[in-house]
Amino acid sequence: MSLAFCSDLRRPLPAAGDAFDEKRVLGGALVGDPSASRSPWPWPVQAVLAPVLGDTRDSVQERWTADGECQAGEFKGIAFRRSRDILFGVIELDEHAFSAAGETRSLQAATEEAYRRIFQLLAAQDLPHLWRVWNYLADINRDTNGLERYRQFNIGRYDAFVAFDRAATGNVPAACTIGLRQGRLSVAFIAGRLAARPVENPRQVSAYYYPAEYGPRSPTFSRAVLLTLPGQASLFISGTASIVGHRTVHPGDVAGQSREALANVEALIVEAKRLSPAAAFTLAGLAYRVYVRHAADYPVVRDVLAERLGEAAEVLFVQADICRHDLLVEIEAIASTALGSC
Numbered sequence: 527m528s529l530a531f532c533s534d535l536r537r538p539l540p541a542a543g544d545a546f547d548e549k550r551v552l553g554g555a556l557v558g559d560p561s562a563s564r565s566p567w568p569w570p571v572q573a574v575l576a577p578v579l580g581d582t583r584d585s586v587q588e589r590w591t592a593d594g595e596c597q598a599g600e601f602k603g604i605a606f607r608r609s610r611d612i613l614f615g616v617i618e619l620d621e622h623a624f625s626a627a628g629e630t631r632s633l634q635a636a637t638e639e640a641y642r643r644i645f646q647l648l649a650a651q652d653l654p655h656l657w658r659v660w661n662y663l664a665d666i667n668r669d670t671n672g673l674e675r676y677r678q679f680n681i682g683r684y685d686a687f688v689a690f691d692r693a694a695t696g697n698v699p700a701a702c703t704i705g706l707r708q709g710r711l712s713v714a715f716i717a718g719r720l721a722a723r724p725v726e727n728p729r730q731v732s733a734y735y736y737p738a739e740y741g742p743r744s745p746t747f748s749r750a751v752l753l754t755l756p757g758q759a760s761l762f763i764s765g766t767a768s769i770v771g772h773r774t775v776h777p778g779d780v781a782g783q784s785r786e787a788l789a790n791v792e793a794l795i796v797e798a799k800r801l802s803p804a805a806a807f808t809l810a811g812l813a814y815r816v817y818v819r820h821a822a823d824y825p826v827v828r829d830v831l832a833e834r835l836g837e838a839a840e841v842l843f844v845q846a847d848i849c850r851h852d853l854l855v856e857i858e859a860i861a862s863t864a865l866g867s868c
């Protein structure tokens with residue numbers, strides 16, 4: 527069993543139509559303006575409609591590949607593909623469809639429904655362990671009905687975990703939850719037969735223990751998860767920001783926030799190596815997706831990262847909103863060097 531990540535950020539991916547490659551593809555993402563390349567791929571793709579920064583292309587494609595042949599499926603609006611041991615899926619929901627009479631928090635309802643369907647699918651497919659989730663929603667920092675939309679999202683996510691008797695602390699997936707200008711609620715995920723190990727950051731309060739000042743329900747995610755497959759250790763680092771303890775640090779200082787977020791990523795690598803001493807994770811060897819709130823801050827963020835990671839690191843910069851209004855940058859990463867080829 528193996529899982530590989532690849533991106534066309536630095537070199538073109540094998541084209542669809544290559545029969546061998548296609549069979550092993552689980553799914554992927556298209557980050558940027560999708561108009562040029564409206565999913566010609568015969569596998570589930572999460573469209574992340576957010577401007578790509580610092581690249582001449584309008585969009586970048588990413589792909590997850592398994593070591594064996596995959597089968598496609600559809601379940602209650604979830605497009606998925608699975609190998610024997612790993613499943614990638616995408617669900618998009620129109621929250622307006624959840625604004626039934628009396629239901630004022632339609633995003634919360636849509637979120638709970640998306641996660642309920644995911645948990646039903648994973649049970650039906652007998653691949654119960656949710657490893658990594660990518661959440662995108664419009665207007666993440668806007669208040670509606672007296673509660674910020676990110677906080678509504680957190681209630682819906684939490685309620686679904688509890689409704690399906692899943693742990694809401696400890697053994698929870700790695701995740702990111704990011705705001706876009708428009709579009710439906712979009713949730714992509716990777717799950718599998720084996721449990722991944724959660725990794726927490728000693729510099730931060732676990733998100734699932736955040737105090738109530740950040741919302742009525744805490745966010746349900748791990749700082750990272752470590753996946754140990756035969757001959758392979760993979761690390762999924764969640765969206766990581768300039769938070770120490772549970773507080774935002776360096777408000778208004780995008781360079782300071784970039785350095786602090788990197789220090790948090792580094793702390794997670796140290797933790798991951800402590801848990802899996804044989805794994806060769808390095809800061810420069812990860813594949814990054816970096817969300818920058820203000821496009822004008824991009825050169826500062828790029829320079830701070832280049833200073834720490836070197837110019838050769840694989841970094842995709844995207845303009846998007848972060849879940850706290852005072853956060854200017856968020857960094858997520860995958861240990862792609864430890865993964866197989868695709």
Ligand code: 3EB
Pocket residue numbers: 661701702703733745746747764765766767769849850
């Ligand atoms: C933080 O550390 C920053 O709610 O799924 C990072 C990663 C953040 C995931 C989520 C939120 C989430 O709290 C925000």
